[in-house]
Amino acid sequence: MTAYELAAKEYAASGVDTEAAIGRLKEIPVSVHCWQGDDVIGLDGGGSLSGGIQTTGNYPGRARDFAELTADIKKAFSLMPGKKRLNLHASYAVLNGENVDRDAYRPEHFAPWVQFAKEIGIAGIDFNPTYFSHKNVKDGLTLSSPDENIRKFWVDHGIACLKIAESFADAFGSPCMVNIWIPDGFKDVPADRLTPRLRLKDSLDKILACGYDRSKVVVAVESKVFGIGVESYTVGSNEFYQNYAAKNDICCLLDNGHYHPLEYVSDKIPALLAFYDKVALHVTRGVRWDSDHVVLFEDELKEIAKEIVRNDATDKVMIGLDYFDASINRLSAWVTGQRAMQKALLYALLIPNDKLRALQDAAAFTDLMVAQEEVKDMPFGAVWKEYLSREGLSEDYLSEIKQYEKSILKERTE
Numbered sequence: 001m002t003a004y005e006l007a008a009k010e011y012a013a014s015g016v017d018t019e020a021a022i023g024r025l026k027e028i029p030v031s032v033h034c035w036q037g038d039d040v041i042g043l044d045g046g047g048s049l050s051g052g053i054q055t056t057g058n059y060p061g062r063a064r065d066f067a068e069l070t071a072d073i074k075k076a077f078s079l080m081p082g083k084k085r086l087n088l089h090a091s092y093a094v095l096n097g098e099n100v101d102r103d104a105y106r107p108e109h110f111a112p113w114v115q116f117a118k119e120i121g122i123a124g125i126d127f128n129p130t131y132f133s134h135k136n137v138k139d140g141l142t143l144s145s146p147d148e149n150i151r152k153f154w155v156d157h158g159i160a161c162l163k164i165a166e167s168f169a170d171a172f173g174s175p176c177m178v179n180i181w182i183p184d185g186f187k188d189v190p191a192d193r194l195t196p197r198l199r200l201k202d203s204l205d206k207i208l209a210c211g212y213d214r215s216k217v218v219v220a221v222e223s224k225v226f227g228i229g230v231e232s233y234t235v236g237s238n239e240f241y242q243n244y245a246a247k248n249d250i251c252c253l254l255d256n257g258h259y260h261p262l263e264y265v266s267d268k269i270p271a272l273l274a275f276y277d278k279v280a281l282h283v284t285r286g287v288r289w290d291s292d293h294v295v296l297f298e299d300e301l302k303e304i305a306k307e308i309v310r311n312d313a314t315d316k317v318m319i320g321l322d323y324f325d326a327s328i329n330r331l332s333a334w335v336t337g338q339r340a341m342q343k344a345l346l347y348a349l350l351i352p353n354d355k356l357r358a359l360q361d362a363a364a365f366t367d368l369m370v371a372q373e374e375v376k377d378m379p380f381g382a383v384w385k386e387y388l389s390r391e392g393l394s395e396d397y398l399s400e401i402k403q404y405e406k407s408i409l410k411e412r413t414e
Contacts, residue, residue, distance in 0.1 A: 007382035014352050014378070021349035022387050024314065030341055031085040031126045031177070031320035034092055036334050037072045038063040039326045042091030042133060044102070050133050050183070054228060057327025061409025066094050068412065070116050075404055076334040077120060081391035082342050086122050087320050088113060090161055091130040102134065103156035107167035114171045124174035126320060129154075129161040131182040143203035144184045144196040144235045151203050154182075158207035162217055169216035177280060177318050179253050180204070181222040185230030196235045201244065208248060218318070220251035220280040224258040224290070242272075251278045255322060256300065257286035266303035273311055282322035283341060292323045295337035297344060305344035310353040314345075329409075331401045339397075346384055351375050 001009070008018040035042075039055040039062055063069035069092075077084055090102060093109040100109070117125055131142045131154060138145055142154045158180065165176040184196065208219065223238040238259070245252040252272055256265035265281070272279045283304065285293040295301060308317045321341065325333045352375070359368040388395060 003382040004386040007379035010379055011350060015355055016350050016352050018383050024349055025346050026082060028314050028345055029083040029085050029123050031087040032338055033087045033321050035089060036324050037069050037330055040324055044091050044093045044095060050137060055324050055326045059326055059328055061412050072331055074120050076331045079335045079397040080338045081388055081393055083123050085124045085126055086117050087126045089128045089130045103153050105160045107164050110164055124172040125168040126177040127161060127165045128179045129158050141184045142182050144200040155203050155206045159210040162210060162212040165217045166213055175216055175218050177218045177220060179220045179222055182236055183227055184235040186233045187229050188232050190233045197240055200235050218251055218278060220253040221245055222253040222255055251280050253280035255282035257284040257290035257292060266300060266307050269307040270311055273313055278316055280318045282320050284323045294323050294325050294333045295340045297340040301344045302347055305348040309348035329401055329405060335397050343384060347380055350380060
């Protein structure tokens, strides 16, 4: 028997069908972010990276234009198993010299992305208004700015993005998730915590009132506890956005780097599933703070995947990746993080969740602890290798990436 056949037999003895697990994993989409390839610089020349975001490192080979970025994405995606979506920020508009600002972006500025995504067989495109790295971020504020003209610019940007998202949904026959995150906040103790939030609420109301098609666009709002330069107060807090999302029947996005280090998104997922039809995720890895390290197959990632799978929520939780590391090969970062997410989902699919739930309901906590420990010793690796093989991939992706670096990336000079 092969290693996989032996593993399948052992899992079957615990009540788990490995074939069903592999089949389900192939159908779970993961939205992969474009901004790992160029350190979140973007293509529209909006300005230097701002908004409490930092990308550290200067590894050679950063993509500098649309052609280089799409070439890198195509190569990285070819080494990723499973169903993939592409996650774009508005700052990746392809303007071709046209003098147009973010408040007036149109679907045609993203048509090259649609063509590219179709060429490489991506399941769909998700989208993010870009409320940072722009001259109209005034005193660190956008949708909550006291300057009415600044607020209007960014409201118009949000409305433009919803229209662009509708075009993505039409192009792929799949709803587009639009995630709204703003960097607004204050470095030191504010004198007024309420009014900026009332201005943000009014701005969001205006964006949502534009008449977008809810069957095509899933709007989400993303909170953050703090950012660099806004350590004392963030306008878009968790409490604000969860209440706003609930009241306006939109989605709440959980970024597992945007909370206190002792808060766990894995625990927040089932809490939101009790009230929301959809929950959105940005999966990252924070080290001491929201540092957007490359996602690895670690405990919290496993717990996130467990909550998605054990609650039968693979069609309710929209999984997106969000990390950026310029200290290592950027393609390797992309592939390592996406494969880690896939591993975590497979690991969760191979757990006898019904059996464990029955033990909990029966208050058989001794048996439950032992059973949960036994899961950790199961031959997961053999099933993962079988899955990769069926996807036409091998465990070794680094040699291909190093060859790509040698022939392509090292030719790029700043």
